Amino acid sequence: MSTASRFDTFLKNITVTSDQHASALTSANAIARKLHGHYSNKPYSDDCWMIIGSYGKGTAVSPPRDVDVLFFMPFSDYHRFNGYKHNGQSALLQELKGLFQERYPRTREIGGDGQVVVVDFSTGHTVEVLPAWHRKGGGLLVPNTHEGGSWQHVDHKAEIAHVADSDARTNGNTRNLIRMMKIWQKHCSVPIKSLVLELRSVTFLSTWAHAKASTTYYDWMVRDFFAELVEKANFQHKIPGISDKKQYGDAWLSKAQSAHRRAVKACEYEAEGGQLDAVLEWQKIFGRQYEL
Incomplete structure (x- = not known):
């Protein structure tokens, strides 16, 4: 087998399958619907969330890793959590964690970057949920729980x-x-x-x-x-x-x-x-x- 053929086979082996991709989207959609049902009284629309990370960039590999989901929060909730005297960002993640725990018992906060709540699905996918608000001037504001809490500017698009x-x-x-x-x-x-x-x-x-x-x-x-x-x-x-x-x-x-x-x-x-x-x-x- 030639060098090219072996690398072609390697790429095929590490690329997520259509079934794996569909499973990731199903898990992400379930999470978005749960949040939308709690935070909005408007009809559900896919506009309230987006896939970011490796699935969003088309760089996901097999076996599947995390599915990163960005959920757009109502701005009234930004003011609510920003009004906390200490680490409203942590309070936000704890609130999301509580919403998920009854339906998804294997829900936890991630210890690494202090920005997301992690939900482990029985399908093998792990969904990392990042709450966000559109930022005036472009990009998004997301929570960062470290050092007392702050809002971080990101631009996943x-x-x-x-x-x-x-x-x-x-x-x-x-x-x-x-x-x-x-x-x-x-x-x-x-x-x-x-x-x-x-x-x-x-x-x-x-x-x-x-x-x-x-x-x-x-x-x-x-x-x-x-x-x-x-x-x-x-x-x-x-x-x-x-x-x-x-x-x-x-x-x-x-x-x-x-x-x-x-x-x-x-x-x-x-x-x-x-x-x-x-x-x-x-x-x-x-x-x-x-x-x-």
């Missing part, structure tokens, strides 16, 4: 467009690269944020010589992406749509260096016709979803 525009310019290579890097992230337990992988993928492909090429070049693409990534430890990048910058950190650096070394070896084996040896190196990076 700009993040989605950032990936989509790059994907259109690169004949689909942007989303494929992001998906592959997410598999590396999970398989090798790499402590790197998915947003960092997205920002780096778009930036890398904006200058890479073979950005529009077929999967024949994917061994080089992975190798060269890792080569550039290891040079960006402690770098920062402007987040699309807002003025904030994403800090990369460096906790992931040693694993990126290891992945680069293995990708270099794999490319050498590919060039020499050592198919089995190449596959073994790719599997150290991506796991068994990369097949011979």
